[in-house]
Amino acid sequence: MSQISIEQxxxxxxxxxxxGQQKPFIxxxxxxxxxxxxxxxxxxxxYITSGMANLHGPFQTSVKTDILLEEGRKTVADLLHCDPHEVAFGQNMTSLAFSIARSLASSISGEDEIVVTELDHRANVDPWVTLAKDTGAAVKFLQVNPNTYTLELDRLNEVITEKTKLVAVGMSSNVTGTVTxxxxxxxxxxxxxxxxxxxxVHAVPHLSIDFKALGCDVLLCSAYKFFGPHIGMAVIAASLFExxxxxxxxxxxxxxxxxxETGTQNxxxxxxLIGAISFIEAQGEGTTRRxxxxxxxxxxxxxxxxLAERIERFLQEQPGVRLYRAPAGTPKTPTFAFTIKNVNAREATSWFAEKYNMNIADGHFYASTMAEKLGVNPMGGWIRIGLAPYNTLEEVALFEKGLQEYLAEKGIR
Structure with missing residues (x-):
């Protein structure tokens, strides 16, 4: 497999x-x-400049929009390996999840159980917790191991039982990068x-997804996480969707x-979205779009x-830095959460923004259950480095230089 050209x-x-800024943003x-x-x-x-219209009209701009939606579904289907009629668009992943949860209410009762996880972003927790509250169902959590930052899957049989009607799980943590x-x-x-x-949502930018092979009933993602605009997608197995x-x-x-797809779509x-997926397609080779x-x-x-291997080694070697990273052998995305001893996360990320024009985030990142369990909230949450394919070795080296400088300023050795 040939490598991508990072310059191109x-x-x-x-x-x-x-x-015009003094330093380019990283x-x-x-x-x-x-x-x-x-x-x-x-x-x-x-699309905007060539004339917009709503759907199902006899005039050219309306026909163009009808074709656009059809092509959008086909393109997403090739990206995620599903059928085009299983693809629905919406405002964002969270809104789609709440809509689906509300629709499932009639099939859930007070005798049932719903399973969510401690590792996940709350967007894949709260829609289903709300569903449980509305229907009287019980909520059970798949726990995160505080030492490995992975779900405790050895307890699956006791958590998922004959009473379980719905299980919600993230494919990859948006904090630790753990791929479940x-x-x-x-x-x-x-x-x-x-x-x-x-x-x-966090997996699609980094991993090749196969909805059919996964065998799940619903898969949710968002285009702004993979080089596109703010729009959400729900892939729903036709057998459920119908x-x-x-x-x-x-x-x-x-x-x-x-x-x-309630109301007029974006x-x-x-x-x-179609353009973003065509960017990914342009990086590969083959006879079909898939x-x-x-x-x-x-x-x-x-x-x-x-890049991830280098960052992981570096962070593990720094004094006063605690890296929240699953052990070797566990699949992970290039996403790194860490804390610095006696340092508030916002203080550190502000320093990187001011000194190096680095966009590094801080907080609980809506994985608030795990943040509370691991005790990071008093420090302002985690500091998070998250890579994309446009990041370079030179940028990573500059981050390394910057972190060592920051630690030295803080007297951490």
Missing amino acids: LRADFPALREG YFDGPGGTQMARQSIDALVG DVARIVARAKEVNALVIVDA KLPVYKLQPAPQEIPDKL HEAIAG ERLQSGMQRIEAHELT
Whole structure:
């Protein structure tokens, strides 16, 4: 497998061009949202400037929008390996999750149990906790191991039982980068006929996804995490989607996937989404779009792994730094959460922003259950470095220099 050309790849991101500021920005905030690829910007602006319209009209701009939505579903289907009619668009992942949760209420009772995890972003916890509150169902948590930052899957059989009706799990932690063995959870859930909801928001920018192979019922993600605009996607298995009693306007379409897409969709964002996926496709090779997307993701993953291995080694060696990272052998995305002894996280990230123009985030990142369990909130949460494919070895080296300088200023040796 040939490597990506980092110079050519970076040329596709206008935000990376040096402007009038003294130092160029260094974007280490990928988990919070990546920069937008040129292909996405061009597609979004192209749709707007060539004339917009709503759906189902006889005139050219309306027909163009109908075709746009159809192409958007096909493009997402190739990225995630699902059927186009299983793809629904929405405001964001969180809104889609709440809509699906509300629709599932009629199938959940007070005798049932819903399973969520301590590792996850609350967007894949609270919609289902709210569903439990509304229906009287019990909530159980798959616990996170405080030493390995992985879920305690050895307890699956006692957590997921015959009473379980729904299991919600994240494919990858947006804090520690831990990639969870979702297939194992799906297998156990299916033994008791429970639905499985997978949050792939943090996984899609880094891993090749196969919805059909996963065997889950719902997969959720957001385009602004993989080089596109702010728009959410829900992939819902047709067998569930067909019978899902969604809340909708009476005259609105009854068929899938339209019935979940309440109101007029963000058509320009869907155009940008198609452009973002075409950026990924351009990184790969193959005879079909699916093959090129898989190849492109493999090359992105290989590039990010090189940088990630260096950052991980470096952070593990620094005095006063605690890295929250799963052990070797556990799959992980290039996302690093750490704390510095006696330092508030916001103080450190502000220093990096001022001194080095580095966009490094801090906080609990909505993984608030894990943050509370691991006791990081009094320090302002974690400091998080999150890589994207446009990051370089030179940027990593500058971060290393900066952190050593900061530790020296603090007298940490």
